[in-house]
Structures are given as structure tokens and as C-alpha cells.
Amino acid sequence: MVKLGGALDDEMTRACADVRTLVSGGAEVVVVHGGGAAADRVGTELGRPTRHLTSRDGRRSRYTDAAALDTLMLGILGRVKPTIVTALASLGVRAVGLSGLDGGMVTATRNRASRAILDGMEVIVRDDLSGRLSDVDASLPNTLLAAGFVPVISPPALSTDGPLNVDADRLAAALAVALSADTLVVLSNVPGLLRDRHDPASLITSVPVDAPEEYLALAEGRMKVKLRAAVEARRAGVGTVVLADGRTDSPVLTATGTRFVTREEHHARAS
Structure with missing residues (x-):
């Protein structure tokens, strides 16, 4: 499975040649993607600038009211996909x-009302249409894979409240587990986890999931969020999980970056 980060924007297609190589070699490949940058541009064009929520513990997230969800879907489903x-x-x-x-493939539960900072003011947010994954039904992508297709999957997810924005990295991890994937390559606009985010040479090559x-x-x-999703996928049985740079040539086939390993593997790599 290949996850294309929304921050890659126009560089998302760099991985496509690698997907072709894998498929030509007999591999079954699923592509998961986000599209936050494209959604931000759509929002600017429509006069709907992106707004963010900051929780009491400092976490920042996209504020997804009805208009913002519409904008997000236009960006992800109408441009990126x-x-x-x-x-x-x-x-x-x-x-x-x-x-x-599609096919009720991914379901989610809407986040509860909560206090957050929005536009510089603390408010109780009741209209945010974001949620947490509840379940993934792998039957549709499995059917497509068996027929020789490559599923290209993205948010939103289905809920009793209608479509919900869900995190694409967590979606990729959950799909990888549901599909019993051998490998999950998460591509982003950085080399991997950096000890100093301003220094690409400070790459951390392995993270012990234990x-x-x-x-x-x-x-x-x-x-x-990417790290948490990767840890969850590796703990749940995905054999190889790596966070790599999607801006390079052949980013999937040459993916190194940060690997998520057992404690024993981590010590062996460090020695």
C-alpha cells in the first residue's frame, strides 16, 4: 500500500511509475491519498479560507463545518483523485x-462537541464534521484487486451524520491492516522523522513500535499523526511500514526514510 501525503501536492504523481512497476511484477497495490493543499486552494478560490481549531492541549486540526467539508471534498475528490x-x-x-x-467501505463516528480556539476565541465547537474511524470493510478493494485494478482511495468516511472528514494517514493504516498488506509506504514532503525538523541530515532511520x-x-x-498511524499499522501486523520522502525519483521502490520496527530490530540496526 502507498499513502500519498496531501502536502506533496503536485508531486503526488511521482509515485505512479513505481506503482506501474509493482503491478507489472504481479503485486497488488492500493493507493491512499489526502489533499489538504488542493482543498486550501479551492477554498481560496471560493472565498472560504481554511480555518483551524486548536484544542486545549495544543493540537491543531482543520475546522470542518459544512462549507469546509464541501470544499475539502471538492479538492480531494474533484482535483487530486x-x-x-x-x-x-x-x-x-x-x-x-x-x-x-463507496460501498460503505469506511465508517466513522463524529467527534463530540468540544472546547477549542477558533479565530482567536475559545468556543464550544458543535458543528465540526470530522470523526474517528470506526470500521473498514475491505471487500470492495479486495474485489477490485482480484480483477486487476488499483484502488485509489481517500476520505471522506460514512457516518450516521453523513460524510465525515477523517485523517488520511489513519485511513491508510486501517486499510493496510484490513487488507493484510505486506507493506505500507507513507510518502510525505520530508525525508522521514527528523530529530531536528530543520536539518534533513538528522533523519531517524528506525522507530521501535514497542x-x-x-x-x-x-x-x-x-x-x-503519521507516526501514530504507522505504529498502529506495524503493531497490527503490517510487516513493513516506512515513512519516506515522496519528492525523490522512484519514491516507493527506493523508500528508506524512517522504518517502524520491533525493539530487537531497532537495537540491531543501531549496533
Whole structure:
């Protein structure tokens, strides 16, 4: 499985040639993507600037009221997904664009009302249409894989409240587990987890999933979410999980970056 980070923006398609190589070699590949940067541009065009919530413990997240959810879906489903599917098709890969809504593939539970800082003021947020994953039904992507297609999957997810924005990294991890994937490569606009986020040479090459706390403490913002999702996937049985740089040539086949390993593997790599 390949997760294309929304921050890659126009560089998302760099991985498509690698997907073709894998499929040509007989591998089954699923692509998961976000699209926050594209959604931000759509919002600017529509006069709906992106707004963020800051929780009491400092966590920052996209404020997704009804208008923002509409903007997010326009960006992810209307711009990013067609670009990826078209790029794969131009390489001879039979790709099918899906969201978590299709076939009830991904379900989620809406976040409860909570206090947060919005536009500089503390408010009780009751209209945020974001949620946490509840379940993943792998039957649809499995059917497509068996027929020789490459599913290209993204948020939103389905809920009793309608579509919900869910985190694409957690979606990728949950899908990898549900599909019993051998490998999850998470591509972003950084080389991996950095000890100093301003220094690419400070790359941390492995994170022990048995004791990731030290490394989670180093991460900030989106990187912390990516680490948590990667740890969850590796603990749940995905054999190889790596966070790598999606801006390089052949980013999937040459993925090194930060690997998520057992404590024993971590010590062996360090020695």
C-alpha cells in the first residue's frame, strides 16, 4: 500500500511509475491519498479560507463545518483523485478512484462537541464534521484487486451524520491492516522523522513500535499523526511500514526514510 501525503501536492504523481512497476511484477497495490493543499486552494478560490481549531492541549486540526467539508471534498475528490487516476492510466495502470463512502467501505463516528480556539476565541465547537474511524470493510478493494485494478482511495468516511472528514494517514493504516498488506509506504514532503525538523541530515532511520514515546515527543503537528498511524499499522501486523520522502525519483521502490520496527530490530540496526 502507498499513502500519498496531501502536502506533496503536485508531486503526488511521482509515485505512479513505481506503482506501474509493482503491478507489472504481479503485486497488488492500493493507493491512499489526502489533499489538504488542493482543498486550501479551492477554498481560496471560493472565498472560504481554511480555518483551524486548536484544542486545549495544543493540537491543531482543520475546522470542518459544512462549507469546509464541501470544499475539502471538492479538492480531494474533484482535483487530486482525478489527477492520480489519470497519471496511472497514462502509464497503463487500471486505476479506480474511490472514497470511503463507496460501498460503505469506511465508517466513522463524529467527534463530540468540544472546547477549542477558533479565530482567536475559545468556543464550544458543535458543528465540526470530522470523526474517528470506526470500521473498514475491505471487500470492495479486495474485489477490485482480484480483477486487476488499483484502488485509489481517500476520505471522506460514512457516518450516521453523513460524510465525515477523517485523517488520511489513519485511513491508510486501517486499510493496510484490513487488507493484510505486506507493506505500507507513507510518502510525505520530508525525508522521514527528523530529530531536528530543520536539518534533513538528522533523519531517524528506525522507530521501535514497542516503545515509540521518545520519538512521538520529537514529532510536531501532522508528523505526530503519521507516526501514530504507522505504529498502529506495524503493531497490527503490517510487516513493513516506512515513512519516506515522496519528492525523490522512484519514491516507493527506493523508500528508506524512517522504518517502524520491533525493539530487537531497532537495537540491531543501531549496533
